[in-house]
Amino acid sequence: MQDKRILAKVALLECDRYNLEDIEKKLREGLELLGGERFIRQLVPPGSSVFLKPNLMCSEPAGSHVITHYIIFEAVVRVLKDYTSHISFGDGHSFADSVRIAERAGLMEIAKRYGVSFDDLKDSLQVKISDALLCHGLEVARAPYEADVLISLPKLKTHALAFLTGAIKNQFGCIPGLQKSAWHARAKDPSHFNKMLLDLNTVMGTRFAILDGITAMDGNGPKNGNPFPLHALIMGACITAVDSVAARLIGYNNPLEVPVLRDAHQNCWGAVLEDEIQVLGSRIDILKAVGFKLARQENGLVNVAPSLLERFIDSSLLRCALRDTIVPNPVLIPEKCKGCRRCSDVCPQKPDVINFIKKRDSVLPHWNLNKCIRCFCCQEFCPEGAIEVRYSKLGKMINAIKRR
Ligand code: SF4
Numbered sequence: 001m002q003d004k005r006i007l008a009k010v011a012l013l014e015c016d017r018y019n020l021e022d023i024e025k026k027l028r029e030g031l032e033l034l035g036g037e038r039f040i041r042q043l044v045p046p047g048s049s050v051f052l053k054p055n056l057m058c059s060e061p062a063g064s065h066v067i068t069h070y071i072i073f074e075a076v077v078r079v080l081k082d083y084t085s086h087i088s089f090g091d092g093h094s095f096a097d098s099v100r101i102a103e104r105a106g107l108m109e110i111a112k113r114y115g116v117s118f119d120d121l122k123d124s125l126q127v128k129i130s131d132a133l134l135c136h137g138l139e140v141a142r143a144p145y146e147a148d149v150l151i152s153l154p155k156l157k158t159h160a161l162a163f164l165t166g167a168i169k170n171q172f173g174c175i176p177g178l179q180k181s182a183w184h185a186r187a188k189d190p191s192h193f194n195k196m197l198l199d200l201n202t203v204m205g206t207r208f209a210i211l212d213g214i215t216a217m218d219g220n221g222p223k224n225g226n227p228f229p230l231h232a233l234i235m236g237a238c239i240t241a242v243d244s245v246a247a248r249l250i251g252y253n254n255p256l257e258v259p260v261l262r263d264a265h266q267n268c269w270g271a272v273l274e275d276e277i278q279v280l281g282s283r284i285d286i287l288k289a290v291g292f293k294l295a296r297q298e299n300g301l302v303n304v305a306p307s308l309l310e311r312f313i314d315s316s317l318l319r320c321a322l323r324d325t326i327v328p329n330p331v332l333i334p335e336k337c338k339g340c341r342r343c344s345d346v347c348p349q350k351p352d353v354i355n356f357i358k359k360r361d362s363v364l365p366h367w368n369l370n371k372c373i374r375c376f377c378c379q380e381f382c383p384e385g386a387i388e389v390r391y392s393k394l395g396k397m398i399n400a401i402k403r404r
């Protein structure tokens with residue numbers, strides 16, 4: 001008899017290389033574990049339109065560990081072609097040409113070969129959310145919203161703001177263009193940002209996720225971290241469950257340490273806890289990463305979200321006084337900086353936060369932390385990996401106390 005608490009099933013498949021035949025086989029194996037033909041027919045009813053949302057966050061060469069691998073995309077298309085011919089895909093960007101990004105990533109050539117259409121997610125519409133956690137209305141990209149089935153194809157990476165980016169965060173690309181920066185500015189409290197992400201997934205109706213963790217990213221993610229051979233494909237219809245399994249695989253003993261999963265759990269948005277999720281296929285303890293550098297991890301200290309710290313420090317006066325000391329900050333690695341000013345361009349608080357100051361022969365960014373909202377867009381989009389997210393000494397001490 002099934003455990004009454006099981007709310008979601010997740011297929012975890014071991015896969016150690018990006019080989020098309022191997023991955024297609026693993027995908028079919030995962031779908032079989034989740035319910036086979038009946039499950040797939042419910043997921044993709046005959047004649048339905050499917051939109052694939054890979055993570056193409058920036059211009060990277062095909063096979064880069066920063067973006068969803070093109071072989072995953074091709075394998076998914078090959079499987080879906082058995083059920084529908086109406087497949088499209090896309091990702092949206094605030095500052096870059098989405099077509100060129102998809103071409104360089106290798107997805108566009110595959111799409112053309114299989115008759116899959118592309119959308120740059122610029123065309124948008126305003127939608128209402130009746131059972132919202134935070135946003136009763138959102139502007140979203142039309143193509144994934146209007147598709148019958150939205151399937152997320154995220155990449156498993158560390159993320160300075162979200163701790164990990166996977167099946168939930170991937171749909172942030174469905175917020176059109178510059179609205180993404182606007183949301184960072186509007187949802188300054190990380191918990192508000194998380195609720196917006198959950199509302200976004202509610203309204204988009206994200207139906208299924210296939211998380212590319214064959215080569216994941218650790219360290220200074222989501223763009224400038226290191227490739228990590230995790231050898232895992234994680235699939236499921238419940239995106240919180242998929243991310244929860246991913247969190248446990250990369251080293252979070254408790255998935256509630258990941259802020260968006262904690263917010264999802266507190267609001268009964270989806271399955272998050274270990275005993276709510278049935279993991280099929282491989283076992284987490286067998287594939288669990290050894291030596292994975294979590295986001296914001298320094299000197300053996302692990303993450304505590306600002307909201308947790310704020311709960312820890314009860315006095316609001318003390319909280320105000322200490323806020324800039326206890327939350328992590330963007331920190332420049334001067335020798336890596338090329339002075340391109342991208343950090344300032346993407347900052348939702350511009351022009352107030354990042355100023356460029358001449359120092360000897362170079363002009364380097366300088367942060368006014370009193371006005372910084374810690375969205376870490378500057379760290380995310382620095383093309384040189386010249387920005388890291390670090391706690392101050394006091395912040396590290398408080399984290400250490402909190403973890404005991
Ligand atoms: S984006 Fe990076 S390289 Fe460019 S100015 Fe900012 S810190 Fe320097």
Ligand code: SF4
Binds near residue numbers: 367
């Ligand atoms: S300086 Fe960086 S972290 Fe601060 S608000 Fe701007 S983009 Fe966000």
